[in-house]
Amino acid sequence: MHEHLDIQLIAIVTAVACALPGVFLVLRRMTLMSDAISHAILPGIVLAFFLTESLSSPLLILAAAGTGVLTVLFVELLQRTKLVKEDAAIGLTFPALFSIGVILISRFAGNVHLDMDAVLLGELAYAPLNRLQAFGSDLGPVSLYVMGTILVLNLIFILVFYKELKLVTFDASLAAALGFTPTLIHYGLMTLVSVTTVGAFDAVGSILVVALIAGPPATAYLMTDKLSRMLVLSAIIGSVNAVCGYWLASLFDVSIAGAIATMTLFIFGLVFLVVPNRGLIAIARRHARQKWEFAQTMLAIHLFNHEGLPEAAAESAIADLHEHLSWDPVFTTQVVKYALNNRYVSREEAQLVLTEQGRAIAQQALVQ
Amino acid sequence: MENLSTLIHLDYTLMIVGIGAALLGSVSGALGTYAVLRRQSLLGDAISHAALPGIAIAFLLTGSKTPLILVLGAAIAGWLGTLLIMSIVRLTRIKYDSALAIVLSTFFGFGLVLHTLIQRTGNANQAGLDTFLFGQAATILARDVLTIGILGGIALIVMLIFWKELKLLVFDEGFAASIGLPIRALDILLTSLLVIAIVLGLQAVGAVLMSAMLVAPAVAARQWTNRLRLMVFLAACFGALAGVSGTIISSTMSRIPTGPTIVLCATVVVGLSIAFAPNRGLVWNRIRQQRHRHGLKTAADGLLKQSQQRSE
Numbered sequence: 001m002h003e004h005l006d007i008q009l010i011a012i013v014t015a016v017a018c019a020l021p022g023v024f025l026v027l028r029r030m031t032l033m034s035d036a037i038s039h040a041i042l043p044g045i046v047l048a049f050f051l052t053e054s055l056s057s058p059l060l061i062l063a064a065a066g067t068g069v070l071t072v073l074f075v076e077l078l079q080r081t082k083l084v085k086e087d088a089a090i091g092l093t094f095p096a097l098f099s100i101g102v103i104l105i106s107r108f109a110g111n112v113h114l115d116m117d118a119v120l121l122g123e124l125a126y127a128p129l130n131r132l133q134a135f136g137s138d139l140g141p142v143s144l145y146v147m148g149t150i151l152v153l154n155l156i157f158i159l160v161f162y163k164e165l166k167l168v169t170f171d172a173s174l175a176a177a178l179g180f181t182p183t184l185i186h187y188g189l190m191t192l193v194s195v196t197t198v199g200a201f202d203a204v205g206s207i208l209v210v211a212l213i214a215g216p217p218a219t220a221y222l223m224t225d226k227l228s229r230m231l232v233l234s235a236i237i238g239s240v241n242a243v244c245g246y247w248l249a250s251l252f253d254v255s256i257a258g259a260i261a262t263m264t265l266f267i268f269g270l271v272f273l274v275v276p277n278r279g280l281i282a283i284a285r286r287h288a289r290q291k292w293e294f295a296q297t298m299l300a301i302h303l304f305n306h307e308g309l310p311e312a313a314a315e316s317a318i319a320d321l322h323e324h325l326s327w328d329p330v331f332t333t334q335v336v337k338y339a340l341n342n343r344y345v346s347r348e349e350a351q352l353v354l355t356e357q358g359r360a361i362a363q364q365a366l367v368q
Numbered sequence: 369m370e371n372l373s374t375l376i377h378l379d380y381t382l383m384i385v386g387i388g389a390a391l392l393g394s395v396s397g398a399l400g401t402y403a404v405l406r407r408q409s410l411l412g413d414a415i416s417h418a419a420l421p422g423i424a425i426a427f428l429l430t431g432s433k434t435p436l437i438l439v440l441g442a443a444i445a446g447w448l449g450t451l452l453i454m455s456i457v458r459l460t461r462i463k464y465d466s467a468l469a470i471v472l473s474t475f476f477g478f479g480l481v482l483h484t485l486i487q488r489t490g491n492a493n494q495a496g497l498d499t500f501l502f503g504q505a506a507t508i509l510a511r512d513v514l515t516i517g518i519l520g521g522i523a524l525i526v527m528l529i530f531w532k533e534l535k536l537l538v539f540d541e542g543f544a545a546s547i548g549l550p551i552r553a554l555d556i557l558l559t560s561l562l563v564i565a566i567v568l569g570l571q572a573v574g575a576v577l578m579s580a581m582l583v584a585p586a587v588a589a590r591q592w593t594n595r596l597r598l599m600v601f602l603a604a605c606f607g608a609l610a611g612v613s614g615t616i617i618s619s620t621m622s623r624i625p626t627g628p629t630i631v632l633c634a635t636v637v638v639g640l641s642i643a644f645a646p647n648r649g650l651v652w653n654r655i656r657q658q659r660h661r662h663g664l665k666t667a668a669d670g671l672l673k674q675s676q677q678r679s680e
Contacts, residue, residue, distance in 0.1 A: 026462075031469040032410055039576065081650060083642050088587050091409035095580030096635040099628030102502065107623050207417065207576075208480075211473035218466045254484040261477020268470060276461060 006128035008246050009142050010144050011260065014200050015238035017151035018212035020158055021192050023027040023227075023234050026217040032087070033072060033190070036212045038197045038206040040071040042101030045198070050108070059199050061146075068194025069187065071097060094192050124203050124246075124256040143203055150199040157192055158231070161185060166227055204257040215264035216241065222278050239266055295335040297365050298325065301342055303354045304362035316351045381506075383618050388508040388516055389611030389630060392572050395520035397607025398600045399527065400582030401589065402558055407536045407595075410463075411450065411559075417567045418449030420479025420500060420575065424486060435512070439567050446563045449475050454555070460611035476575075495571040503574030505615065505626035516568050517610040523564045526557070535596055536556060536639035572611075584634035585610065591645035610634035618654065 025031045044067025048060040051313035055182065071093055075167070078089040128141040167175040168185045175182050200209045208241030220233035244267075252259075271278050302325055306315040313323055320330035336352065337343045354362065396412075403411055422439045422445025422509040430437050435569045505664040525536065537554045545551045562582070569578050589602035614630030643650050 027465045029463050029465050031465045035410070035413070035469055035472065081642065083591060083648055083650075084587055085404075085407055085409070087407050087409040088583050091413065091583035091586060092635065092638060095577045095584075095631050098576060099580075100630045103624055103632075106625050158644040207476050207643050208473055210466075210469050211477055214466050215474065218462050218470055220461060221466075222460060226507075252481075252485065253488060254481045255477075258477040258480030258484065261474045262481050265470070265474035265478065268474070272456070272460065280459060283459065307605035354380050 003128055006141050007124055008243055010127050011242035011246055012239045013147045013151050014203050015242040016235045017147055017154055017196050018200055019216040019234040019238035020154045022213035023217040023231050024169055024189055029120050031214045032090055034193055035210045036090045037068040037194050038209045039070055040097035041067045041095040041198055042098050046101050064198040065194040069191055072190045075142040091341045096215050104355045127203050150196055208261050211261040211264045219268045222275050223272050293337050296339045299339055300333055302357045310343055318350055318352055371436045384510050385505055385610050386615045388513045389572055389615045390608040391516045391520055392569045393607030393611030394604035395605035396569050396581040399561050399565045400605045401586040401600045402538055403582055404586040409583045412566055412582035413565055415446040416439030416575040416578040417472045418448040418475035420476050421445050421482055424479050424482035426568045443563050443567045450559045501574050501576055503572045503627040505572045523561045573630055575625050577631045580631045584638050588638045588641040591641040591648050606637050
């Protein structure tokens with residue numbers, strides 16, 4: 001039971017720590033940088049591992065985070081030559097660095113314990129086994145402390161530089177003009193992303209880190225327009241994904257990190273479907289409503305144009321309306337019914353007459 | 369005598385792997401050109417990761433490990449992932465990069481879940497996932513080379529048939545739409561061709577490194593020419609070159625995996641192209657700048673001398 005709690009705590013802390021900087025990456029269209037960083041830190045991890053022979057030493061995190069920042073720098077240098085576009089620069093840099101890492105491992109790591117699967121996929125189930133001991137008592141899993149520290153770092157950075165981050169994210173040129181240095185904030189953010197990625201790869205591996213960084217902020221982006229609300233929502237969604245993913249994994253006895261990623265996709269899909277105003281269902285409904293409203297306005301304009309003229313009786317006969325408007329007869333009946341329900345028209349024997357409201361929308365539409 | 373026969377045998381295996389890598393390199397290089405020109409370089413990364421659940425589902429449904437069935441599953445999943453990316457971008461305000469990242473990582477995570485499910489039934493060998501991630505170029509057989517040749521050839525022929533339309537889609541989508549070309553259908557066609565190239569390449573270099581096989585040859589080729597025809601041809605050549613040289617290097621040294629070596633060879637080709645390609649290359653640029661500076665200096669000196677003579 002204790003272990004359940006430990007794993008969930010680690011999962012939640014990792015998810016929140018990833019989601020917070022993820023918000024800025026999603027808004028700044030730099031999400032793929034996290035993909036690049038999470039792969040490119042491999043050679044850094046390998047080299048530091050050869051030196052320290054431990055996967056959880058602080059030096060390893062620093063070396064790997066350094067490689068992450070180097071990756072960002074390298075991508076930007078490539079871009080600055082103007083010979084390579086940003087996406088291609090990312091697509092060139094991280095496979096090359098990753099390849100170096102793989103070659104280093106397979107050539108020299110025969111006598112050390114560095115498992116490629118552990119780096120790429122992580123294993124949350126083993127995370128609580130490595131415990132922090134002090135003064136002869138058990139203080140809890142090491143990775144909880146590592147990720148907790150990273151979470152606090154992220155929180156402090158975002159709270160202290162909230163204004164600057166906001167400005168740089170939404171209007172980089174204004175930020176530069178006002179004397180904030182976008183480059184400094186940019187590299188600060190990238191350093192945070194690198195450190196967070198390195199801290200998280202131990203638990204969820206380098207591919208699924210991307211799900212934690214991109215998933216919750218993108219989901220939250222569908223739900224709100226406010227940056228502060230988006231940050232809070234991302235943290236909540238990340239935690240929900242983590243807990244649901246954990247229980248899904250223990251129910252079916254499958255990979256925890258994989259299940260968290262699956263939950264991320266599921267929750268994203270759910271929000272994508274049902275969120276008010278921006279969801280798929282809302283969009284479909286709006287399209288349908290717009291179609292009827294447009295037809296209703298056309299009908300009102302038609303009636304308005306012939307109102308009080310000699311041919312009015314012929315033009316507004318319900319039975320012949322579809323010919324005058326060149327509409328399908330069934331569709332015409334439906335539109336008439338819709339307009340009758342909205343009280344834009346009223347029926348007088350076999351003719352359709354505009355009401356005051358109906359005349360108003362026809363006039364308004366014609367003015368526009 | 370025995371030594372000789374092992375040597376010949378080894379060379380035969382190496383030749384098969386080399387031919388396979390060359391074919392893969394040229395197909396992915398040629399088709400990657402379009403992805404790079406449309407600034408969708410990382411689409412390949414997404415498709416290759418999104419293929420994992422397809423492989424797992426194909427195995428769960430059929431219970432067979434026939435490469436063709438698994439490849440079909442991978443292709444369907446990769447294709448669905450791309451469609452999902454396209455619809456997220458079209459229907460929401462989420463940008464291309466986030467849509468790509470979400471599909472890439474969550475599809476892969478779902479594949480991982482299915483993979484652990486298969487492992488639990490004890491029906492699969494542990495090596496399956498490693499092969500998917502890093503590829504196993506050394507296991508390419510003559511039969512696989514035939515498959516790669518036929519499917520890759522079909523993809524290239526389709527590319528040539530729709531050459532004009534795809535060219536228009538890449539360079540002026542708005543104009544293509546205005547003269548009545550079915551943009552969405554062409555987009556899906558191009559994506560399907562990419563999916564074929566990627567799924568074929570998974571066996572050689574694996575999911576993680578596949579994106580480099582699409583991007584690197586095309587970026588290298590871009591430096592040498594401004595013409596699409598030449599760029600596609602050069603990218604195919606560079607891809608083949610990287611495939612062959614990577615195979616040879618990794619076979620001559622011990623414990624050097626083939627996939628990453630191929631990727632590094634492709635990266636070296638890019639580096640050389642960026643540095644030395646005529647007109648665009650960095651070195652060329654430097655020389656031109658210096659020549660301009662020199663020209664300016666002599667012109668200024670000449671003017672100075674003229675004005676001095678006039679004042680005398």
